[in-house]
Amino acid sequence: MSGTQQTRNGTDTDDASNEVVLEATGVKKYFAQADGMLDKLLGENASVKAVDGVDLTVHEGETVAVVGESGCGKSTLGRTLLQHHDATAGSVRYRGTELTDLSDREMRTHRRNIQMVFQDPLASLNPRQTVGQILKAPMEVHGIGDSNEERTELARDLLERVGLKENQLERYPKQFSGGQQQRVGIARALTLEPDLIVADEPVSALDVSVQAQILNLLQELQDELNLSLLFITHDLSVVRYLADRVAVMYLGEIVETAPTDELFDNPQHPYTQSLLSAVPRIDPEARTDRILLEGSVPSPLHPPSGCRFHTRCPKVVPPSDWEGSEEAFRRVFRYRTRLAAGELDPEAARERLRAEGESTDDGHVVDHLVDGTLRGTRETLPADAVTVIEEATAAVVAGNDDRASELVEEAFPSPCAGKTPETVAVGDAHTAACHRIE
Numbered sequence: 001m002s003g004t005q006q007t008r009n010g011t012d013t014d015d016a017s018n019e020v021v022l023e024a025t026g027v028k029k030y031f032a033q034a035d036g037m038l039d040k041l042l043g044e045n046a047s048v049k050a051v052d053g054v055d056l057t058v059h060e061g062e063t064v065a066v067v068g069e070s071g072c073g074k075s076t077l078g079r080t081l082l083q084h085h086d087a088t089a090g091s092v093r094y095r096g097t098e099l100t101d102l103s104d105r106e107m108r109t110h111r112r113n114i115q116m117v118f119q120d121p122l123a124s125l126n127p128r129q130t131v132g133q134i135l136k137a138p139m140e141v142h143g144i145g146d147s148n149e150e151r152t153e154l155a156r157d158l159l160e161r162v163g164l165k166e167n168q169l170e171r172y173p174k175q176f177s178g179g180q181q182q183r184v185g186i187a188r189a190l191t192l193e194p195d196l197i198v199a200d201e202p203v204s205a206l207d208v209s210v211q212a213q214i215l216n217l218l219q220e221l222q223d224e225l226n227l228s229l230l231f232i233t234h235d236l237s238v239v240r241y242l243a244d245r246v247a248v249m250y251l252g253e254i255v256e257t258a259p260t261d262e263l264f265d266n267p268q269h270p271y272t273q274s275l276l277s278a279v280p281r282i283d284p285e286a287r288t289d290r291i292l293l294e295g296s297v298p299s300p301l302h303p304p305s306g307c308r309f310h311t312r313c314p315k316v317v318p319p320s321d322w323e324g325s326e327e328a329f330r331r332v333f334r335y336r337t338r339l340a341a342g343e344l345d346p347e348a349a350r351e352r353l354r355a356e357g358e359s360t361d362d363g364h365v366v367d368h369l370v371d372g373t374l375r376g377t378r379e380t381l382p383a384d385a386v387t388v389i390e391e392a393t394a395a396v397v398a399g400n401d402d403r404a405s406e407l408v409e410e411a412f413p414s415p416c417a418g419k420t421p422e423t424v425a426v427g428d429a430h431t432a433a434c435h436r437i438e
């Protein structure tokens with residue numbers, strides 16, 4: 001990050017004056033693939049690239065949000081930063097100390113400083129312990145408080161601090177509402193007086209009416225205790241008033257980082273733009289049409305080549321010698337993507353023709369699939385492109401999928417599929433990785 005900005009609690013986050021609490025560089029977390037039959041067929045060395053080269057910095061008193069759809073690797077990133085997972089590669093420094101080099105025993109001391117709040121508070125609280133026991137257990141391990149009475153007193157203070165009553169110390173987690181359970185989860189995270197909290201979807205399991213209360217609580221605590229907060233969420237609307245900076249994650253990579261207001265006002269990456277288009281905006285001028293992304297996040301077992309978002313990107317870049325419009329290119333590129341995903345289904349087409357009493361020979365099936373693909377846009381495409389679509393579809397119907405893929409990959413190349421985009425600065429403290437802005 002460069003330059004100066006104000007954190008939500010009013011302090012400057014100037015590189016020169018504001019200390020870096022957490023600095024992740026090139027962090028990767030790959031999981032060995034489970035030992036199933038399909039996995040064996042896919043190759044022994046296949047690994048799930050859940051986090052794949054992430055750089056992230058959190059300054060003192062700053063809230064950084066990591067956002068992205070489900071399955072983008074956000075939780076894995078959070079857990080890897082906290083050393084709950086061993087990083088496959090990369091560096092994680094907490095106030096200058098390299099955490100990935102520490103032994104378990106050495107890490108235990110640092111855990112005091114970095115705590116986690118989980119999505120499902122009930123699952124993360126021991127049901128057989130009272131709240132008092134839950135709060136006092138970490139204090140005992142870390143030698144906080146000289147006596148049980150002193151620890152009980154500290155636990156009471158914590159409960160009050162998170163908006164619960166001190167007489168609730170003897171209750172069990174199940175006796176609390178969801179929002180109250182999350183308050184207990186937050187109190188537990190605070191027992192060791194950490195200076196960094198990683199909150200993984202802390203409100204997404206709660207009723208909407210309770211979400212704002214928990215977000216307010218986190219913000220109040222942050223102001224009061226000068227905490228740094230790494231806030232993980234799939235919901236961009238949650239971060240608007242909470243985060244100082246946002247890192248947008250897609251399929252294991254950070255694709256855009258910016259101060260929150262800048263990200264909302266001037267998003268650069270098409271993925272960010274599509275996430276933002278789903279956020280309700282009060283200002284009518286700021287409203288944009290909803291950009292619907294097709295499909296879900298691809299498997300991190302075999303992530304797409306080039307820009308990982310290219311298979312779903314509504315702004316995929318045509319090659320320099322493309323003769324049609326950008327819109328026309330995106331249509332043929334979509335065909336290429338569908339074909340690669342095995343979504344062109346000759347048998348379903350044949351069934352439909354049969355049901356309609358039409359001929360089901362290969363020629364008719366090809367025509368039916370091509371018509372479905374072009375759907376009244378034939379005239380808007382260069383003639384060569386139509387020919388390629390016809391030939392590739394014929395290859396699919398003949399059972400030669402490899403030939404079909406070859407044809408479309410050669411005829412409809414895109415820098416987005418061919419080359420990984422560089423992360424470039426697009427403004428003050430604003431970076432993005434997209435071929436459109438290189």
Ligand SMILES: Nc1ncnc2c1ncn2[C@@H]1O[C@H](COP(=O)(O)OP(=O)(O)OP(=O)(O)O)[C@@H](O)[C@H]1O
Binds near residue numbers: 031050071072075
């Ligand atoms: N222990 C594991 N072994 C194998 N794959 C895993 C493991 N943990 C996560 N993954 C895979 O890594 C990818 C990223 O998962 P992760 O939970 O980090 O994503 P996420 O963005 O936090 O999504 P969600 O909000 O749904 O948890 C997913 O494809 C997931 O299936």
